[in-house]
Amino acid sequence: MMAYTQINEGTGSIMVRLADGRLNVTIVRMVNNVERVVPILSDEYQNDGRWHSVVVNATENSVIVTYDYNRTINTNTVLQLSTGDKYYLGGCPPSAVSQEGCPIRGELKPFQGCMRRIVIDGQNVDLNRLAGGRLANSVKTGVQFNYCGIVDRCTPNPCEHGATCEQDWYTFTCNCQPTGYNGATCHLTKYEDSCGNYNPFGEGVARGTKFIDPDGSGPLAPFPVQCATIDLHTVETVITHDSMARTAVSGFAGAGSYKKDINYQGSLAQVLPLMMRSERCRQRIRYECTNSRLLNSPNGQPFGWWVGRTNDKMVYWGDAGPGTQKCACGLDGSCRDPAKYCNCDGIAGFETVRGVDEGYLTQMPYLPVIQLRFGDTSPGSGFHTLGPLECFGDIMFNNSATFKAAEAHLRFPTFQAKRSGDICFQFITRAGRGVFVHNRGARDFFKVEMLSPRQVSLSYDVGNGRQEVVKQMTYDLNDNRFHSICAERNLKEARIVVDKQRFQDPALAEETIPEVMDAHESLNLNSQLFVGSDTEGRNGFIGVMRDLSVNGVHQDLYSAAIPAWGVEPGMVRLCEPVNPCQNNATCIEGWGFYECNCTLTPHEGPTCSNEIGARMESSSYLEYTFPSEFRDSVKDNITVGFITEHKQGILMHVVSETGNYMTLRIKDSGGIQLRFDLGDGRDEELNNDLHDYADDQYHTVNITRVGKRVSMLVDGYLLNQRTFDISNDRFKGLSNNGKLFVGRIQRGGSGDTPSNKGFKGCISRVMFNDVFPLKFYFLKKQNIEFQRGGTVRAVPDDSLLRSSCGIEPVIMPPRTVEPWPTAQGLRDYGWVRSAQTSPLDDTDWRILIGMVAVMIIAVSVLLFLMCRQVYRHQKGKESVES
Structure with a gap:
C-alpha cells in the first residue's frame, strides 16, 4: 500500500x-x-x-x-x-x-x-x-528520510543466459523458465553436454530426442539431438538437418550451379563441440543420376561437390578419401564404366540408365557437410540425399586421470568465479573421504570434497565467513561406480548436485544454501586450481576423475597427469587386464592398490592363494550340514585337492535326506571315480583309471555337471566327459538336512565307510558349488562366522590338523612405487618447495644470508644497548657510594 x-x-x-x-x-x-x-x-x-x-x-x-x-x-x-x-x-x-x-x-x-x-x-x-x-x-520505524535505500539488484543483470530479473526490497529473482538453465541465477544447464552423459553409469539410454548443451554453463544454447545406446560403453549422437529428404536436381547445366545450404538443428558452433568429444563421426551422402556427371573423373572439372565446415570444395564422394576425385566404386574398380571413378561419370552408353554413387563421409576434420553443389542436369537430372551427422562414443570419458596417493594432485588455471562459477566432474573411488578440488585466494576459497561415503561438501568463503553446503546421500559413493558432481556458487546461492541422472526429480539430487545478501559478493581466488587434493597437497582423493569441466570448459586431465607425481593418465586398473587374485577370486580395485575377496574360493590370504587343507587319518572325517535355504541345483561344481599314498577313501560325499547323492572317491586301483544318483534309482559312474593318483603327489580333481552332462578334469586335463541317460537333472533335497562328508561316510547305515578305509593323507580346496567345508571348519575354530550358514564339525573333535599340503602361496611381485620427485622435478611441476626436499638456489641463498645479516645486526644493537644500560647503572651506583 x-x-x-x-x-x-x-x-x-x-x-x-x-x-x-x-x-x-x-x-x-x-x-x-x-x-x-x-x-x-x-x-x-x-x-x-x-x-x-x-x-x-x-x-x-x-x-x-x-x-x-x-x-x-x-x-x-x-x-x-x-x-x-x-x-x-x-x-x-x-x-x-x-x-x-x-x-x-x-x-x-x-x-x-x-x-x-x-x-x-x-x-x-x-x-x-x-x-x-x-x-x-x-512515523513508523524503518522509514528513512532524504535517502532512497532501495538497491537496484537487477543492474547489472545477475541472471544469466538471457533470463529476466525481478526484485523486491530484499532480494532478486531470475525467471529461468524459457532459458534451458536452472539455479538461482540460471547458471547451470538443465541438460547434459553429450549423449554419453545421459548414460554416465553404463545403464543405457533409450533412443529418442534429447537436448544437449555442448558447453554446459557456457554461452552456447541447448539444441535437440537423437541419442541411442549402441552398447554399454558406446552412445550414438544423431544431428539432423533440413535437407535429409530425397531432393530433385534439374535444369542446372553449369558446374556447381545448383546450390543447397544445409541447416542443422544446431549452429556450427554448437555442433563442433559435440564432434570434438566424439570418437568418430560419419555422414551418408547419395547422388542418383540420369545422364548427369558428378565428379567428372578421372581428370575433368567436377560438376558436383560438397562443402564441409572448412568451406573447402571437397571433390570426393562417400567411402572414398580426400583428394582422390573418386566414389566408392572407384576404390574397388566396380564402376559401370571401368575408365571412370564414379558410376555417374560413366554416361556413355548409359544415357537413360539411372546410376547411383553413395557412401559415408568419415573424415572428421571436414564434417559436417554444410553445402551441396551439382550441375550437368540440363538435359540430365539427379537426386541428392544427405543423411544426418552421426557421431559415436565420448572421448571425454577417456580423458581421465588416476590418483594413486593422497598427496598427488593436478593443477589448472585459477577458477574464475567472481560472480558465479561451476565445476563439474565424474569420479570413481573406494576411499571414504578426500578433496576433489580446492582453490584459494588471500582469504577466499572454494573447495569440494567427500566427507564420508555418503556426504559430499561444497565449502567456500567470499569474505562473509566460511559457508558450507552438504549433500547427504542415501547410498555409498565409494562403491567403485562412477558418480557425477556439479558444484556451483553464484550471487544468490551455493549448491551441489550429485548423480543428477539417477533421480527422476532433479531437485532430489541437489542441496543449496542461500548467499548472504548485501554483503561481500565476489569470490576472489588467486592460486591455481588444485584437482585431487587441497592446496597444501594433503587430504587427497584416491580414485579416478574424468570429464572435468570448469565453467563449461573441459579440462585435459589426461595430458595434465603425464608429468604429475602420483597421478597416471587415463583409467589405470590394477585388477585388469590380468587378475592378480588367484583361484578365480574377485579383485576389488582400489586405484593405487587392490584387494582380493576370497569369499567364493576355498583359499585365503592377500591374493587368495593360501591353501586351506587338513591332514586326515582314515578314522577321521568332516561333516557339513546344509542350511535350510540351500537351493536345488542343475549345475554342480566339485573341486578337491589331495596327497595320499593310500588307495582308499572318500574325497567328498554329498547326500540328501531322500537318498540323492554324489560321491567322489579314490578307487582301489588308485583311479578316481564319481558315482551319483539324482533320483532315478540307479547308480551312474564316471571313472578315470588312466593313472594311479595315490603316488604321494598333489592332484586336483574338478567335476562339472551341467544337467545330464558330466565332465572330469584332473590336474587341469579333461580326462572324461559323458552325457548320461537320466530323467532327473536336478540335485534336490539338500536343504532338508542334506550332508556333505569329507574323508569317509558316517550316517549310521550300511553305506558307512569302515574306520580303517577312510581317506588318509592331506586334503584341501574342498568345494561343492559355493560351499567350502574345510574353510568353514577352520573359520569356526577362529570364531569367525562364515556366510553360507549351515553347521560343520570334525569327528573326532580336533582330529583335523591344518596344513597347506605342501602348496606354497603365490607371491606377487611388489608393485613399483613411484619415487618422490626430485627438487628439480618439484620446481618444474610448481610444487611448493620445502627445506627437507629441495636444495636452495642462488636467490634463496641471497635471501637467507640477508635475513641472517639483519638478525645479527639487530642482536648486536640490542646487546650494545643492554651493555650501555648496565654500565650507566653501575656508574650511578658508584657515584652514590662516593
Whole structure:
C-alpha cells in the first residue's frame, strides 16, 4: 500500500497500491447505504526498480489517474467527495486499521520502496517536517528520510543466459523458465553436454530426442539431438538437418550451379563441440543420376561437390578419401564404366540408365557437410540425399586421470568465479573421504570434497565467513561406480548436485544454501586450481576423475597427469587386464592398490592363494550340514585337492535326506571315480583309471555337471566327459538336512565307510558349488562366522590338523612405487618447495644470508644497548657510594 485516506466522513476511502506489480487505485463509496468499489488498474508494470509518477485527481463526476506523466486512466463516476484530515503513506498503524478502515497488514503488505515529491490537495508535503516536527511520533520505524535505500539488484543483470530479473526490497529473482538453465541465477544447464552423459553409469539410454548443451554453463544454447545406446560403453549422437529428404536436381547445366545450404538443428558452433568429444563421426551422402556427371573423373572439372565446415570444395564422394576425385566404386574398380571413378561419370552408353554413387563421409576434420553443389542436369537430372551427422562414443570419458596417493594432485588455471562459477566432474573411488578440488585466494576459497561415503561438501568463503553446503546421500559413493558432481556458487546461492541422472526429480539430487545478501559478493581466488587434493597437497582423493569441466570448459586431465607425481593418465586398473587374485577370486580395485575377496574360493590370504587343507587319518572325517535355504541345483561344481599314498577313501560325499547323492572317491586301483544318483534309482559312474593318483603327489580333481552332462578334469586335463541317460537333472533335497562328508561316510547305515578305509593323507580346496567345508571348519575354530550358514564339525573333535599340503602361496611381485620427485622435478611441476626436499638456489641463498645479516645486526644493537644500560647503572651506583 502506498497511500490511504478516508472520504465522506469515513463512509468511503481512496487507496493507492501496487497489485502484482501494477498500479491500482481503489475507490470505496456508499450509494444508498450499499458499499460500491471502483477499481482502476494500469496496463503496465511499475515494479521495475525505476522511478514512476502517479497523480490521482478525484472530482464529483470523475476520477482521473495519470501515471508516468502521459498515461491516463479516466473513470466517470458520481462521487460526492469530502476529503478527510488524515493521509497514510506506505502503510497503516494499528489504530488506523481499527478506527479508519485501513487494510489489515496480513491482507495488504506495507509499501517497500521510495517516495518523493508528495503532493496532497495541491500542497507539497514537507518530509523533513514529518521527520522532526510534531508528527515525528506518527512515523513508523524503518522509514528513512532524504535517502532512497532501495538497491537496484537487477543492474547489472545477475541472471544469466538471457533470463529476466525481478526484485523486491530484499532480494532478486531470475525467471529461468524459457532459458534451458536452472539455479538461482540460471547458471547451470538443465541438460547434459553429450549423449554419453545421459548414460554416465553404463545403464543405457533409450533412443529418442534429447537436448544437449555442448558447453554446459557456457554461452552456447541447448539444441535437440537423437541419442541411442549402441552398447554399454558406446552412445550414438544423431544431428539432423533440413535437407535429409530425397531432393530433385534439374535444369542446372553449369558446374556447381545448383546450390543447397544445409541447416542443422544446431549452429556450427554448437555442433563442433559435440564432434570434438566424439570418437568418430560419419555422414551418408547419395547422388542418383540420369545422364548427369558428378565428379567428372578421372581428370575433368567436377560438376558436383560438397562443402564441409572448412568451406573447402571437397571433390570426393562417400567411402572414398580426400583428394582422390573418386566414389566408392572407384576404390574397388566396380564402376559401370571401368575408365571412370564414379558410376555417374560413366554416361556413355548409359544415357537413360539411372546410376547411383553413395557412401559415408568419415573424415572428421571436414564434417559436417554444410553445402551441396551439382550441375550437368540440363538435359540430365539427379537426386541428392544427405543423411544426418552421426557421431559415436565420448572421448571425454577417456580423458581421465588416476590418483594413486593422497598427496598427488593436478593443477589448472585459477577458477574464475567472481560472480558465479561451476565445476563439474565424474569420479570413481573406494576411499571414504578426500578433496576433489580446492582453490584459494588471500582469504577466499572454494573447495569440494567427500566427507564420508555418503556426504559430499561444497565449502567456500567470499569474505562473509566460511559457508558450507552438504549433500547427504542415501547410498555409498565409494562403491567403485562412477558418480557425477556439479558444484556451483553464484550471487544468490551455493549448491551441489550429485548423480543428477539417477533421480527422476532433479531437485532430489541437489542441496543449496542461500548467499548472504548485501554483503561481500565476489569470490576472489588467486592460486591455481588444485584437482585431487587441497592446496597444501594433503587430504587427497584416491580414485579416478574424468570429464572435468570448469565453467563449461573441459579440462585435459589426461595430458595434465603425464608429468604429475602420483597421478597416471587415463583409467589405470590394477585388477585388469590380468587378475592378480588367484583361484578365480574377485579383485576389488582400489586405484593405487587392490584387494582380493576370497569369499567364493576355498583359499585365503592377500591374493587368495593360501591353501586351506587338513591332514586326515582314515578314522577321521568332516561333516557339513546344509542350511535350510540351500537351493536345488542343475549345475554342480566339485573341486578337491589331495596327497595320499593310500588307495582308499572318500574325497567328498554329498547326500540328501531322500537318498540323492554324489560321491567322489579314490578307487582301489588308485583311479578316481564319481558315482551319483539324482533320483532315478540307479547308480551312474564316471571313472578315470588312466593313472594311479595315490603316488604321494598333489592332484586336483574338478567335476562339472551341467544337467545330464558330466565332465572330469584332473590336474587341469579333461580326462572324461559323458552325457548320461537320466530323467532327473536336478540335485534336490539338500536343504532338508542334506550332508556333505569329507574323508569317509558316517550316517549310521550300511553305506558307512569302515574306520580303517577312510581317506588318509592331506586334503584341501574342498568345494561343492559355493560351499567350502574345510574353510568353514577352520573359520569356526577362529570364531569367525562364515556366510553360507549351515553347521560343520570334525569327528573326532580336533582330529583335523591344518596344513597347506605342501602348496606354497603365490607371491606377487611388489608393485613399483613411484619415487618422490626430485627438487628439480618439484620446481618444474610448481610444487611448493620445502627445506627437507629441495636444495636452495642462488636467490634463496641471497635471501637467507640477508635475513641472517639483519638478525645479527639487530642482536648486536640490542646487546650494545643492554651493555650501555648496565654500565650507566653501575656508574650511578658508584657515584652514590662516593
